Amino acid sequence: MVRHGDAQDEDARQWSEVHLPELTPERVKSLKRAGFQADKLRHLAATKYGRSLVVSVLICFTDAYPQAATTADIARAGEAGRMITTRSAAEFEKALAAHGLHSHGTPVPSPDKRPARVTGGYTTRTRWWLGWLLIGFLAIALTSGVAALDLGFGAVFGGIWLIFGFAVIVRRTVYGGAPVPKRVSRTYALAALGFLVASVGAADAVMVLAGAQGVGAIDTERRETGSHNTPYWVCTVREPDGNYADLWGGRACPDPYGTPVSMVYMPNDAAGVWRPILGTDASLAPMVALWGIGTLAGCGLLIRAATF
Numbered sequence: 001m002v003r004h005g006d007a008q009d010e011d012a013r014q015w016s017e018v019h020l021p022e023l024t025p026e027r028v029k030s031l032k033r034a035g036f037q038a039d040k041l042r043h044l045a046a047t048k049y050g051r052s053l054v055v056s057v058l059i060c061f062t063d064a065y066p067q068a069a070t071t072a073d074i075a076r077a078g079e080a081g082r083m084i085t086t087r088s089a090a091e092f093e094k095a096l097a098a099h100g101l102h103s104h105g106t107p108v109p110s111p112d113k114r115p116a117r118v119t120g121g122y123t124t125r126t127r128w129w130l131g132w133l134l135i136g137f138l139a140i141a142l143t144s145g146v147a148a149l150d151l152g153f154g155a156v157f158g159g160i161w162l163i164f165g166f167a168v169i170v171r172r173t174v175y176g177g178a179p180v181p182k183r184v185s186r187t188y189a190l191a192a193l194g195f196l197v198a199s200v201g202a203a204d205a206v207m208v209l210a211g212a213q214g215v216g217a218i219d220t221e222r223r224e225t226g227s228h229n230t231p232y233w234v235c236t237v238r239e240p241d242g243n244y245a246d247l248w249g250g251r252a253c254p255d256p257y258g259t260p261v262s263m264v265y266m267p268n269d270a271a272g273v274w275r276p277i278l279g280t281d282a283s284l285a286p287m288v289a290l291w292g293i294g295t296l297a298g299c300g301l302l303i304r305a306a307t308f
Helices: 004-017 025-033 038-044 048-061 071-084 089-097 125-149 151-174 182-200 202-210 281-306
Strands: 212-225 231-238 244-246 260-265
Touching: 025 038, 025 048, 038 048, 038 071, 048 071, 071 089, 125 151, 125 182, 125 202, 125 281, 151 182, 151 202, 182 202, 182 281, 202 260, 202 281
Parallel strands: none
Antiparallel strands: 212 231, 212 260, 231 244
């Protein structure tokens, strides 16, 4: 876990590496009154173009530079405002006026007219949150929904999606090509781990939450060959409602034909989509807890990564 103080030190180091003046408490307060958050300015300054915008913001709203703000500085400050804040044109003009400035006729579009994506900087707030929500929704769908049907398929494709989500959605859509802060990357990696851990207990959770417990019987077993020519056993059981289905997990039958066994199954699933699991609700509780903890941790860490 990255401590708040360590994150601030890292931000300060990155800020100094691009040769920008120190953000004193007074300057931070002045920027905040103008609608700019110091951490977002630091992220924006990570690119050459973004740094030029940040310099203009500092010229307009702080005493960091001795020169007076020019029309070009005001225009660039307005561009920075559209990229990393949600302030309207009127609010930006008000912030300028507080420093004895005005836009000199330079148009400052309202947030709903800002570009959908800006190279080298933040995207709009709407696309920011849509990007994070898409990652979270499909992560849960794959590592909980699909993994409940097939653990291997759900975990593998869930992992692929999480890697793709970071490489494409976080880097390009959320951060618009700007470098992703290390603390965001680390938190995202922990969130992905949480989702993948949850996939292990997804089938148990579905059965306990949506299925029923009952007593069925062992039917037959057969040997099949997997995609990598690996042999495995499949055990078929008769469910309490009379349907027949293969047991979850690919395993040999634990007892001879006709032996009564307790199981958690999906009633009236004649197609055998949801495979039963031997045991009771109580015996499956630890795996359900693993699924719950993994999913909650994944969601919580993903939200934290989005709100740094």
